[in-house]
Amino acid sequence: MSRPQEHRCDVLVVGGGTAGMAAAVELAATGIRVEICEQSARLGGAIHRQPADGSPAAGLPRALGAQWQRLSQSLAHADIVQRTRHIFLGIDSDGLALFEDRAAGTVRTVRAAAVVLAVGAVERIAPRPGWQLAGVTTAGGMQVMMKETGRVPSGRILIAGNGPLPIALAAQLTKLGNPPVAVIESGDPLRRPGAALGLIAHPHIASEALGHLARLAVAGVPWRRAAALTAIERRGETLFATIVDRGGRTTQIGVDWIALHDGIRCNAFGLPASGDAIDSRPLIVRAGDCREALGAIAAEADGRRAAHAVIAALRGGKIARDGSSRRVAGQRMAQALLSELFRPVNLANDPRHLADDTILCRCENKTVGDLRWLLGQEGLSPREIKLNGRFGMGACQGRFCADSVMAITAASRSASVPEDIEQLTGSRWPLRPVSIASLAATETPTADTNHPTE
Amino acid sequence: MRSGQFTWQGQTISFRPGETIAAALAGAGIGDLGRDGAGAGLRYFCGIGACQSCLVRADGRIVEACLTPARDGAVIAALEPLA
Ligand code: FES
Numbered sequence: 179m180s181r182p183q184e185h186r187c188d189v190l191v192v193g194g195g196t197a198g199m200a201a202a203v204e205l206a207a208t209g210i211r212v213e214i215c216e217q218s219a220r221l222g223g224a225i226h227r228q229p230a231d232g233s234p235a236a237g238l239p240r241a242l243g244a245q246w247q248r249l250s251q252s253l254a255h256a257d258i259v260q261r262t263r264h265i266f267l268g269i270d271s272d273g274l275a276l277f278e279d280r281a282a283g284t285v286r287t288v289r290a291a292a293v294v295l296a297v298g299a300v301e302r303i304a305p306r307p308g309w310q311l312a313g314v315t316t317a318g319g320m321q322v323m324m325k326e327t328g329r330v331p332s333g334r335i336l337i338a339g340n341g342p343l344p345i346a347l348a349a350q351l352t353k354l355g356n357p358p359v360a361v362i363e364s365g366d367p368l369r370r371p372g373a374a375l376g377l378i379a380h381p382h383i384a385s386e387a388l389g390h391l392a393r394l395a396v397a398g399v400p401w402r403r404a405a406a407l408t409a410i411e412r413r414g415e416t417l418f419a420t421i422v423d424r425g426g427r428t429t430q431i432g433v434d435w436i437a438l439h440d441g442i443r444c445n446a447f448g449l450p451a452s453g454d455a456i457d458s459r460p461l462i463v464r465a466g467d468c469r470e471a472l473g474a475i476a477a478e479a480d481g482r483r484a485a486h487a488v489i490a491a492l493r494g495g496k497i498a499r500d501g502s503s504r505r506v507a508g509q510r511m512a513q514a515l516l517s518e519l520f521r522p523v524n525l526a527n528d529p530r531h532l533a534d535d536t537i538l539c540r541c542e543n544k545t546v547g548d549l550r551w552l553l554g555q556e557g558l559s560p561r562e563i564k565l566n567g568r569f570g571m572g573a574c575q576g577r578f579c580a581d582s583v584m585a586i587t588a589a590s591r592s593a594s595v596p597e598d599i600e601q602l603t604g605s606r607w608p609l610r611p612v613s614i615a616s617l618a619a620t621e622t623p624t625a626d627t628n629h630p631t632e
Numbered sequence: 633m634r635s636g637q638f639t640w641q642g643q644t645i646s647f648r649p650g651e652t653i654a655a656a657l658a659g660a661g662i663g664d665l666g667r668d669g670a671g672a673g674l675r676y677f678c679g680i681g682a683c684q685s686c687l688v689r690a691d692g693r694i695v696e697a698c699l700t701p702a703r704d705g706a707v708i709a710a711l712e713p714l715a
Binding site: 227541 | 648649650651652654655658659663664665668670671672673675676677678679680681682683684685687693695698699700701
């Protein structure tokens with residue numbers, strides 16, 4: 179077996195969303211050779227997912243529309259190698275970054291002096307009985323599908339969870355002609371005037387949210403606050419959602435689609451640690467939502483901040499200050515206010531209340547009962563929870579179960595509680611299940627093949 | 633980018649230019665993507681390659697339906713036979 183062909187660049191940016199694009203543009207402007215790798219077929223990430231047919235994206239708030247113009251135009255004029263359909267697999271012990279090149283069906287290796295990781299956020303989804311059923315998506319997943327296809331799901335849609343995103347999705351569906359039957363919200367923002375007043379300092383966010391709420395009010399979409407969706411059941415073609423309201427009363431709603439969203443968190447699962455360059459290992463810097471989940475406005479500023487840190491490290495000299503860090507700090511305050519405004523008051527989705535047969539880890543088909551049984555064994559370590567129960571070991575690497583596994587473990591007191599989520603999910607290589615065919619293709623001897631050099 | 637057709641479990645599905653497998657299946661009203669080896673149900677969920685619950689076999693390779701552009705003439709199947 180010979181080594182696969184190495185490709186070289188100065189800085190490798192992993193992730194072609196807002197933060198990655200902003201970092202790449204900033205780096206390239208100083209003459210640094212940049213390569214940006216994105217898992218899907220087009221740059222943009224989740225927020226700026228472009229319509230499949232190449233038509234301009236519509237329906238974004240004005241600040242985000244302007245952001246896309248700025249980033250896509252700068253990128254078009256910059257000398258940046260763009261690679262799409264590249265799935266990041268990790269950085270090996272020799273400091274090489276590995277990607278599965280889905281279009282070519284091979285593994286591609288890149289040696290860079292620095293790597294900017296900008297792989298975004300994932301949505302938090304509290305497990306509820308039935309959350310694993312077909313027809314149930316994340317709210318962000320439904321948005322991405324709508325952005326890509328320009329189509330609205332047909333039939334009755336219910337949105338449930340927590341925070342501003344469910345309202346944004348509801349407003350979007352309403353605008354496109356299929357208002358949801360209701361938005362179920364576990365917080366009670368109208369009863370938190372203090373936090374609402376704080377948002378006056380962030381007029382973009384406040385006016386956007388008020389615009390959404392006005393649209394929902396006009397369309398007569400109920401915004402049921404202090405309520406929680408606690409279970410989903412499929413009977414025939416219909417999904418039945420159980421809703422527990424403010425007073426503890428239970429109702430059922432039959433729909434075709436359910437979109438869930440309980441907040442966002444960093445998508446830092448299994449990522450290589452940040453750190454300075456040592457021997458053959460590149461400098462590794464995180465940018466945007468995978469460093470701190472603060473949304474798209476912060477991600478653009480944080481991408482620039484990360485680029486300045488890389489430039490200073492590679493070229494020497496001070497880190498340039500252009501207000502990016504200040505902008506990130508401003509968004510941090512805005513997000514803190516929003517979390518306070520939307521703090522859940524209906525706690526029916528607390529994982530400790532879940533029935534035993536609720537799927538907890540979908541990838542490994544493990545239930546809450548499986549975890550409780552495991553926790554019944556005395557004195558388990560986080561590693562044993564993971565290895566014996568396979569929690570956090572599935573294909574999604576714990577992205578959708580690790581938080582709940584932690585909460586249920588903490589509540590049981592019989593096992594030692596993982597101090598941080600990495601103890602449970604670990605930092606594993608490869609980051610994605612990679613097709614054996616692709617790995618095999620890497621091992622083709624390069625001596626007698628003529629690879630074009632780039 | 634072209635439009636075209638692929639087969640899903642033997643059924644012909646049309647797609648529009650640039651669409652992912654997941655988008656084309658959703659357009660055809662298909663949401664249940666079968667089961668994986670562990671017996672867990674598969675379906676479109678996160679849309680960003682994170683949840684791994686939309687895996688399908690496209691021309692023999694396991695890929696995320698939400699990330700993979702549809703290809704004319706592709707043969708797409710569920711990981712395990714549909715019930
Ligand atoms: S829908 Fe989550 S990975 Fe495709």
